[in-house]
Amino acid sequence: MDVSFLGGPQPQRGVGVVAPFDFALDRELWRWVPDEVSLHLTRTPFVPVEVSLDLARLVSEHETLQDAVRALSAVAPEVAAYACTSGSFVGGVAGERAMCAAMTQAGELPSLTTSGALLEALREIGARRVAVVTPYTQSVTDSLEDYLGEAGITVTGRAYLGLTRHIWKVPYRDVVDMARQAVVGSPDALFISCTNLPTYDVIPQLEAELRMPVLSANQVTVWAALREIGAQAVGPYQALLDPAARRGPAGMASSSQLSGPIASMAGPVADSEPEPEAALAGAASPGADIDPADGLDPGFGPGIGEGPFLDDSGGPSVM
Secondary structure, rough: OOOOOHHOOOEEEEEEEEOOOOOOOHHHHOOOOOOEEEEEEEEEEOOOOOHHHHHHHOOOHHHHEEEHHHHHHHHHHOOEEEHHHHHHHHHHHHHHHHHHHHHHHHHOOOOEEHHHHHHHHHHOOOOOOOEEEEEEOHHHHHHHHHHHHHHOOOOEEEEOOOOOOHHHHOOHHHHHHHHHHOOOOOOEEEEEEEOOOOOOOOOHHHHHOOOOEEEEHHHHHHHHHHHHHOOOOOOOOOOOOOOHHOOHHHOOOOOOOOHHHOOOOOOOOOOOOOOOOOOOOOOOOOOOOOOHHHOOOOOOOOOOOOOOOOOOOOOOOOO
C-alpha cells in the first residue's frame, strides 16, 4: 500500500534531558510537552549511593554532565536540560551557573538546570517569598534553602519527608499534606522540590486550595527548556504556564503578595518576620486498607510512618 500521500511524519523539535540514574518519571515530563516537541532523555551512570548531598554531588560532576550532553548531541536537540533539583543546587548559585557552562561547552547549545529554572520561574511570577516542600532529608532540604537564600529568596516555611530512596512512589496525598503544613508566613508561592517526586496532577488543585502559584521541579524544568526554544509548556490550570491562571484562585493572595516582578535575584531580601518550619513526620502511612501501589513501601527511609521525623543524626528533630 502506498502511504506517500501522508507526507509525514511531522518535523519535531528536540529537547535534550539529562536525568539522574534513578529518575523514574519520564512520563510526567512528557505531559507538559506539546505535540511538536520531542524529549530525548539520557541518564547519569549508576552509583550505589542513596539520596543525599553526596549523591547530589556525584550526579552533577561536570565530566558526567558533559558526557551526557555529548551523547545527546547525536540527535541534535536545541537545548539541554539537567533534570535534577538537588544536583543543581548543591553547589550554590555559582555552582549551578558553572554546570550550565560545562554543559553548553560540551554540546555547543543552550543549557539549563532545574534549580536555575526555578529562579527563572520565581522571577516570572514575581515571587520572592516561598514555602518549600521536599522529599529529602533535613541536610538536603537545608541546602535548598541555602541556595534560595543566596539568590535572594526567603523561605517562609517548609516540610520534608526524610526519604533516601524510592521518592517516585510518594502518593499525591502526601505531597498535599506537606504543602498544607509548609504554607506559613505569607509566602508568595509554593515550590515542590525533586524531579523524582510526582506533582503534575496535584498542582492545579493546590493552587485552588492555597490561592497561590505552585511550582514543581519537573514543571519549571520543562517550562524553561521549552521557553528557550520558543515553545510553550502545556498543562491544566497552572499559574506558571497560563498568565490568566494568576488572576484566578492563584491570584487571590493578599495585596502585599505578588506585587510585581523581581528586579534582581542576586542580592538578599530583607525580612524581619520569623521563618517557621513544619517538618512533616510522614503523612498517610499506608495501612492494611490502602492499595500498596498507591502508598509507600516499607523500604523508605526514616520519617515515614515511624513516629516523629528523624533527622540525619537519627534523633527526633525539633519541630
